[in-house]
Amino acid sequence: MTCTPEPARRRHGLIAALLLVAIAGCAGPAEREAPLGRAQEALARGDGVAAEAALRDALDAGVPQPELAASLGRAELLQNDLLAARQWLGPEKFSAESQGEGYSALGELEYRAGNLPASGRAFDKALAAGGESIALWVAIARLRYRGGEQLQAIEAADRALALGPDDPAALELRAQLLRDAGDMPRALALLDRALALAPDDSNLLVERASTLGDLGQARAALRDIRRLTELAPKDQRAFYLQAVIAARGGDFRLARTLLLRSGEIERRVPAAILLSAITDLENGNPEAAASQLSRLRRLQPDNARVTLLLARALAAGGANEELVYRFAIPARRDSAAPYLQLLVGRAYEQLGDRRTAALYLDAAARPRNSLALVPIAPDGSLDGARSRGAATPRDALMLVRGLVASGQGAEAVRVAEANLARAPGSFDALLLAGDAALVGGGPSAALAHYRRAAEIRLSWPLVERLLAVTRRTGEGDAERLLSAYAARAPMDGVAARELARLRLARGELAASAEPAARAIRLRPRDPAAWALRADQALAAGQASAAETYARRAFRLHRADPAIRRTLASALEAAGAGNPAAPLNVTLAQATRGQLARR
Template identity: 30%
Template sequence: MSATITSWLVHYAKLRALALALVTSFVVFAPYESWAADSKASKYYEDALVRYEKKDITGAIIQLKNALQIDKNMLPVQMLLGKALLQNGDVVAAEVALTEALRLGVNRAEVVVPLGQAFMAQGKHKLIFEQQQFNLAGLPSGVQLQLLLLRAAASADLGDVRGAMKAVDEARAIDPKLAAVWLAEIPIRIRSRQFGEAGAAAERALALTPDSAEAWYQKGSVAHVSGDLASTLSAYDRAIKLDATHVEARVARAGLYLDLGRQPDATKDVEELKRIAPNEPRASYLQALLAERDNKPELASKALKDLVGLIDPVPIDFIRYRPQLLMLNGLAHFGLGEREKAKQYLEVFQKSQSNSPASKLLAQIYLGESSIDRAIEVLETYLKSNPADGQAMTLLGSALMSKGQHARATALMQQALKTKDAPEFRTVLGLSLIRSGQASHGMAELEAAYKKDPRQTQAGAALVGLYLRSGQAAKAVAVAEGLVKQQASNASFFNLLGLANGQAGNLAGAKAAFEQAVKLDSGLISPKINLARLDITNKAYDAAAIRLAAILKADEKNTEAIFEMATLSDRLGQAAETQRWLEKANDLSGPKEVRWGLALSDFHLRNGRPGPALEAAKQVSGKAPDDLSVLLAYAKAQLASGNSTGAKSTLASATRVADYNPGLQLQIAALQLTAQNVPGAAYSLEKALSSQPDFLPAMALMTEVELRQAEPAKAEKRARDIVAKNPKRAIGHSLLGDVALARGQTPVALDAYRRAHQLEPSTETLLRLFRTLASQDGGKPAVQLAEQWMKAHPKDARTQRALADAHARGGNFLLARASYENLLRITPDDGEALNNLANVLLRLKDPGAVRIAELAVTKNPNNPNAIDTLGWAQFQGGQTDRALQLLRDARLRDPGNPEIRYHLAVVLAQTGRKTEAREELEAALTSGVVFESSADAAVLMKAVK
């Protein structure tokens, strides 16, 4: 172990990432499932929180695990456990706990930084840039700053110096007076050998925090690499005086002492290192160096064995971005004569530090061995980087397709057709074109082949599928009937006929065809599944369950049957079972199968779980990034997760893929409006209208877009054009009402809305009129209109909801109560209506508010507003402990809601936790959001100061 390597090693200690040095201060707070649990779980949590605040991390972890033994779904427990495990160095378990907190509904602002730290500690740096939860958009500025510093450290480790400095600059723009934004720059500058800039950053940090041990250590690190050893030693001394447990300063000073020949001083630092950080591998390495210099080879060998004993158990992926540890272990194994193990670490190290002295050791290892596998490995690496290598495209026809080389198959068949126009050539050509994404051209070739030779049943079967996918059911039936006439014993062709009949609306014919397919081939699964689908359609749920159970008994991994089980469970209202079946289907899906992932994402969206929906959509996006259905599902999940920026980008890709299909472009435009991308919506609608100028839904939406673009004249012209072309439709008049309202012409708008409602009396036209009348005469005309409508349409839930909301806004709580109760007779499972009713009952001081709030949470267990209502109702009812548990959970799910934070503060203040209460009130009052209890919050703030 040469002095050169030792010096480099000690200097490189300054270049570590700051991932685990970021200080976070999350308030940790519980899910609905735990509310019915023994109160002992909540007490365990509260005790753990106190222990955590007192730095008793081990004790906190024990109490949190005790709580989880009672209820594993307590959100605050999982969150605090993740943080505690992270501080305790158990980063894998920390990731598990933090991920579970995300699944249970924690607001991502609470978890992104500690989860990012856990990822970086495992070498999963890239996930911080790839996973959606680390998107800066929508995060509070303080969390953005911490996440940016985390990104800076990750970028530096990945070798992206420009990206690292960009992240530091963005963090500094948020708060330039925070020392951390200057300290983060120093290791990046050192790595780029920009010592002047590094020194300037160190001085700025010290000016902000003159008594910071970290700042003095960083100043010393700059002096160390610059060769100013006197200043280096002075800075390290100051850092250790300020914090005797500063490991990095101890390591660096011990190394410097070794370089200076001050072995007794180095020995003292190493001994202290072993005391304060007994598992620090660099201390063992320094021990080995000292033993070697003292000519004590046995002690040196023991120290090296201690070192590899510390690093070897750590998965190499955890330390791939910790080059110092990679090199240390490589050097130690080399020193112990374990060349193969040394190579494993030095090869990974070499990728990021190719000019270090350790390169010579790796070269010696390569020279000492002879292996042809290396040549093979290089070749495989090259081929992975060049997947379009021409040598791989030598197979013909269907063999090429079976290998996935569809472009080559197409070229070969086109060449073959130049010599002979054979239908079998066109069949292969058509199939290859379809599989390479050119469906329209492929269909044309298949139609030509089948027309010329109806015996080309492969072409016919493919055509049936294409016709079904494009909605041409009549054509599909005709071809399928031709196929079964040719081959009356072919069960697959009868299955195709059943599918075609089903899409054509001939359910009896579909059932007969499927049953014939099963009769011909009892081992064919597709017609059995299709019969189960018919059963579900006809609400014959028991029959469907029997069919599907029989299929899964024979093949438990049949994803088609598994998905239909999910469909059946969904129809029966069994949400947990539905999710279980969908997840199982998705887990078993192939590398190109996206259907089950899309279904899982849609299921999560329908059940108010945007995070899991986004993860499912992201997974299928990796399989088929240009598939339109995937793009649309991904965009919907992004929107539900609050990532409008990402949704805009995804929808831009969808617009390109959808080409000029008016229906698809209309759908994309509507999503663009949800993403607040008005120009993007306009572009999609222009494409839709360019192919179908009179497409009414697109014309109507374009009118709305023009209003949003502050172009009322264009909007009015388009609305009048719609009226002219559709004089008996309400939509044109409704749009004219929208234009008038945008111009502030309320009487004109009312006339237009009345006209629309006269032409087409519907909920839609009524609600437009209702909303406008709500601003007239205290809202009385609107209420009268809705009440009259409800007499004739007692099942109209939307109007009943609008009426109830109007009563509540007007302070007419008795009428609001009656209206919400009427609404719940129409929609008894309406969680929002239950929550609103509970709030009304609270205003009326009705003790029944608790029961209604509990029902609301049962319907929407992840909704922070519903949880808050229940918590507040429990508090009003004197159930303080339960209220605290609920309100902590609600606050954790929606930390940006000042009303929730105020409610939590009230309970915290009453239970004596005034510091926490003050923090919650400060966050609520400085949020910039107007909330109902702001005056009460200000009064309470004075009381807890």
């Protein structure tokens, strides 16, 4: 009689549960079969304690240790006891029949321990031993993604889904990757399928609630959150999800309360720290917001949103000296955001240095294309970046930025392409190669890299790059790209604003109305969104509404010349329509004269 292993899937882990091989039943008396059966059932339902007890009974009954080592390691992993799991898995003493599952478990152990190269080697051994399974490919995909091989992770996830199109774990993983790529509707469809197969899976409920929230479907998200609390009353993720929904709805006090209950801040989750800072800022506690944003900026120095929020928090808290100390130099760069320049200029004004303030305020008011690409200056000198080389992704980033800023595009391309060759599936490497190609390799080469990066993660900064290069090369339709992204990410107010702006420029007034209204709803303090509404009102002949919107934009950003022009046009239109209001025409003329002097 030939006894062969029969693997089964364990839903709550990264890889397949290690079902005990039937050879044990062939090798000994019937009394050894009972604990093996109990262990198999316990592993299948994710009960590590019961599985370990049954497996130790099997050891006592005389089953050889190599036949049980893989399963005992799995049982310890289910209990999150990595040290005990290593005692069984580390020696790699598995029976021939259990090698595939043993190496799969070892790969998961190394993954949890943060030893990614060792995890990869163990998974390779599992495949070589014939241990291919849906769950193993799910584990490989997660390993590749975490290790910076995002394109290869997508390939592994597709392999898992091909092996098990109705496997909840494979569906969940592919949905997560689609969310990263900005395709929320397709991600939601996969999560719906997964939950139809496993309706009580808390991880799937969390994923679907998050996706529904990203799609702006708050009520549907709350239904999943309520279901989650019924199934797992102690699952604190429910509080975090509700905090995000409350913040999106503008209830920042409730968001703060829920966020504190979630425990995510104590666990130092970056997204939670950012949300906590935003709620503090909106609740009138800028000092606490600045403290949290300072910590987050140390973790994510290239996160432009964190930088701007920190500057805003310092300004709101009256910390003008610190604001100038931190951001006076970055705000002088051509790549600096106008908002940062405006805040630094106002800080100098508060400190009594009006001459320096004028330099920053003039820079903030300088006309610029909202989708123009400006090289990001590096932190530090080019000589310093050269001395460090480009052995790490961070060093490569700094060196390429320095080369681009100094006009050495050809060398920037060489460094970026070498970095990409070391990590051909990395989002960051593809983005860097695209940026370098835009300067030294041509826009078509840049577009190819950006499109590959978009397969992994599609965010507004990447969409900006794609739009700018698409317009420069004529390859593709900018409106189609922007419309597709805005549909996939309906909670992105900047994308909605730019879509409305593009449609208005083409004379499509009616088509621009919905995205413009959405931009205002999502970003009520965005001066550009209010100026756009004023331009729409002017195009529709609604002078009074145009004046209202333009004044709102002007109060938010007085230095922006585009907003000043919109205000002048709105005032003039309102004055022309109302002979009893000559003041509007006078103000419009004064505004135009001020612009001319600039």
